[in-house]
Amino acid sequence: MTRVAPVAPGASPVRPAETATPSRPAGLRPRWLVAGVVAVLVALVAGVSLGPVTIPPGSVAAELLNLLPGVHLESGLNEREIAIVTELRLPRVVLGLLVGGMLALAGGCYQGVFRNPLADPYLLGVAAGAGVAVTAVIALGGAGTEGTLTGLPLTIPLAAFIGSLSAVALTYLLGAAGGRSRSPAMLILAGVAVSAFLSAGQTYLLQRNADSIQAVYSWLLGRLATAGWHDVLLVLPYAVLTAVVVLLHGRELDVLSVGDDEASSLGLHPQRSRYLLIAAASLGTAAAVSATGLIGFVGIIVPHTVRLLAGSSYRVILPLSLLFGAAFLALTDVAARTVAAPAEIPIGVVTALLGGPFFVLILRTARRVLT
């Protein structure tokens, strides 16, 4: 049924001013794109310059530009400071940018694919799958190395990656097993079932191996702490692939927003697009999770903030989520490691502490409505 909404008083059916110039669709406005790129650059410079040793932002910017081929600027930094910039802080900031961008992009993509504002990248079991796999590795495999993360530098990311993708595959198989009645809701429910099942397995493993609880939890809360260029290189290929696939489908997600029936009567294959996008977003999420653990909230608040401020088309939401998600997580990491320095607050805690109130503020002030 089409609900009859009250017409704004004075809204005349024809406005001559608008008939004169043909209007463009509400696509991505250049100023928003610029704002996103600026946010990423600010996060990059702030992330590298702030820390136990503060390095002037100007020098950081110069040193970053020096990384470009053919650029030689005098940054005024000594060898040690240059090493801090390029070997310690830069990889961590870049990893934060990649992971934040991936989580926000995947979140926005899932919200479109499922036409559900509550969808987040962990919806189909990524978190539970990674959680149970990492717990198994730490609890069972890590016993010989006293359960420390450093004892298993490679196996934890690999386990998280395999665990999360297996969980999504299981969700897909269960959700698709309905045959005719395959619907987005079936997949979401299958994701709930798989997540509950795997979380139960994880809880059981933890109960049996209580000595590994701390290591598991520090992973669950998310961490950018051990990032070196190695981690960045592990995530990068998946991030690029996911970003390309998802960003190319912005218009299709807009078409999907009118429902499967209408999308297919407009010539699309909604099911096919949905599975391709789920696969791409899950791959990016799994890569992000394997590098940094479970960082919550980014995948929900960033796409919604973008939607509320910049527009509801997925051609706007997806690229801006990628940029602002990247900037958001990198800046959050700055807070996580400076607020209680020298101690670090788990980044997942900071995303929720900072992001929650910010999101409420946006919700209360934004002009648009969500549903």
Add this chain to the structure above:
Amino acid sequence: MSAASAVEVRDLHVTMDRTPILAGIDLTVTVGEWVTVIGPNGAGKSTLLRAVGGLLAAPGAVRLFGTPIESLRRRDRARVVATVAQSPVVPPGMPVLDYVLLGRTPYIPPLGRESAADLAAVHEVLSRLDLTGFVRRELATLSGGERQRVFLARALAQGATLLLLDEPTSALDIGHQQEVLDLVDQLRREHELTVVATMHDLSIAGEYADRMVLLAEGRVAAAGTPREVLTERLLAEHYRASVRVVDGEHGPLIVPVRRR
């Protein structure tokens, strides 16, 4: 099989969960014709429309303009037949212009973006439907009648010559019902569109249709001109309704009469 038939349905059977919904439907709609499908709730009207629109697999049963529907690629099918659903989803926050542009999807390459030609086509449709002043408005903020015009605009932007309307007026007051149907009729004459609609209001249905098809329990109970289909006997039998049929200017008028 004449070239002039826009829709040709032969012995269409649709079964869902082992319940037969349609049990052997035959229907021919010639080019430029307006055929309205009526029938009591659950008779299979929407299912028939879905099959004609290609949303239900019905191998061998449906031909559009002489071509078996299953041999059309989706994009090509979408250029031939456009559907306005009974209650189309209104995506939150989407402006009218963007919504109508979705109708150009079958002309936009996969993963591509709309061309200037697509935009021009949409602006032409918008001005024809008197919607130019609404382009920046969010669809969700429009009234029922305005929305229905926007839904029609999206279907017309598809450039299809076969228009399927599932209960196009069920959410509208009587004035807006007439406005929307007059508009459809005018567009049909100007652009040689073929219209297949389902409707509940029998008087209005009879005034706009060239021919009517009465569905009951998944079969065609009657077909013909409104005067042939809208009879007290047929309506009593298939709707279990007590009505008087009064001869009107453009077709029979149906007046419900309370049973004693």
